[in-house]
Amino acid sequence: MAQVRFDAVRKVYPNGFVGVAGASFEVVDGELLVLVGPSGCGKSTLLRMVAGLEAISDGTLTIGDRVVNDVAPKDRDIAMVFQSYALYPHMSVAENLAFGLKLRGQSKSEIAARVTEAAQMLELDQVLDRKPGQLSGGQRQRVALGRALVRQPQVFLLDEPLSNLDAKLRSGMRVEIARLHRKLGTTMIYVTHDQIEAMTLGQRIVVLKDGRIQQIDTPMALYERPANLFVATFLGSPAMNVLRGRLERDGRSWTLEAGDEVSLALGEAEFPPDWAGREVDLGIRPEHLLPAAAGAASLAPVVEVVEPVGSEVFANLRLGRHALIARLPPDRVPVPGETLPLSIPSGRVHAFDVGTGERLVPRA
Structure with missing residues (x-):
């Protein structure tokens, strides 16, 4: 196991495009850290620089106590799991698991021991003789994980490993990866564009946009105290409601x-007096738009579309020119066209600067 440290790491392509603009952070030894953001934000580029598949334009990348900027991929002691399973179709599961170890000259007894251990851990011991074409998508993904696992690397790199699975399998594999990390305690860097994967897997999350780090924190800290409007609206499903307007006191x-x-x-919001008259983007999470008691409504939007999903109801609303969504309990399903009185609990709004998008924090 090892820590991974980025010190002002940049990636600039020959055409001048900046893929990563000065990333500085540390992955703690034994941590599962998630890189998340939309397509083109630089998350896979960062991962590929750790793997040695992308050259670093500037800055320093350290794995353990060793600067690896110019170290060949095979000498970095990392293992990578890709979006595509990249399994050898003519080899059995056991042969796929063992292949990398054979290339490294491991003894037959050591290879057999590691393959058996990985197969039992990933519940593949009953399919070791099968070819990849005879496996389900979830089993193939477990083989890809197992092939990395038998290497016993310092760092695991996972590049959107669940993207090819259906929703049910993705949910199951998320649990398996979390369980595997807890058992192994190995340093893992996980790349995804799926904020649900990021929130459920990451001990910490790095949120990226346009090659720049927006915020690094634990999942709930990001959710409850987003640094800017991008983080606020990117994390959370359904996304945060945002209304632009002028504060009055x-x-x-x-x-x-x-x-x-x-x-x-x-x-009685906790805003300083000098915010009166200030234009802001006000953020409200869908779960903080609550059915109001008589005479206690903060707002009264019109219901447009109702999405009952069993344990909760998503109500798509219209308030003037603003589209909103509320996460409601299932005991009363609203009807499209009706006016729905809602209230907002105290302290559950987020204010952002309309120019910079940065979170506005009242001065002490």
Whole structure:
């Protein structure tokens, strides 16, 4: 096991495109860290630089105590699991698991021991004689994980390993990967564009956009205290509601004047007095739009579309020019066309600067 440290690491391509702009962070020894962001944000580029598949334009990359900028991929003591399973179709599961060890000259007894251990850990011991074409998608992905596992590397790199699986298999494999990490305690860097995978797997998450790090923190800290509007709207399903408007103060009570005669009552929000008259982007999580008691409504949008999903109901709403979504309990399913009085719990709104998108934090 080893820590991985990025120190102002940059990737600039020959055409001048900046794939990664000065990434500096550390993956702690034994940590499962997730790189997440939309396509083209630089997450796979960072992973490929750790693997040695992309040259580093500037900065320093360290694995353990060794700077690896100019170290060949085969000498970095890493193992990588790709989006495609990349299994040899003419080899059995056992042969696929053993192949890398044979190339490294391991003894037959050592290879057999490691293959058996990995197969039992990943519940592949009953299919060792089968070819990849005879396996399910989940089994093939476990073989790809097992092939990396038998190497016993310092660092595991996983590049969107679940993208080719259906929803049910993805959910199951997420649990298997988390269980595997907990058992092994090995350093893992996991790349995904799926924020659900990021939130459920990562001990910490690095959120990227346009080659730049937006925020690094634990999943719940990112969810509850996003550094900017991009992080706020990227993490969370359904996404955070955002209303742009002007804050107004009446005594200790605040409202957001959001145009189209939309006035959102915020109660005694913890805003400093000098925010009165300030234009902001106000964020509200769907679960914080709650059915209001009589006379206690903060807003009264019109229901457009209802999505019952069993344990909860997603209500797509219209408030003037603003589209909103509320996550509601299933005991009362609203009807399209009705007006739905909602309230917002105290302290459950997020304010962002309309120019920079940065989170606005009241001064102490």
